[in-house]
Amino acid sequence: MSASKVLRVRVESERCQGHNRCCSLAPELFEADELGNALVKGDGTVSPALEAKARLALANCPEHAIRLSQE
Ligand code: F3S
Secondary structure, eight states, X not given: OOOOOOEEEEEOTTTOOOOOHHHHHOTTXXXXXXXXXXXXXXXXXXXXXXXXXXXXXXXXXTTOOEEEEEO
């Protein structure tokens, strides 16, 4: 069986310090809550078109709070 895997992004809220680079770099995937910390939009599914942005956000979070997984 070769089910195609889905890339998903999430934020480890205990690590996030509200730097908001993720929201700037990938506004399609992240938004800020009322405290300025990041939330993932929707269920975190990353479309192929947004994969590069997701990886950029991951690489630029100073707190290493962003996780990508393939399920
Ligand atoms: Fe938080 Fe990192 Fe984004 S600290 S707001 S997940 S850049």
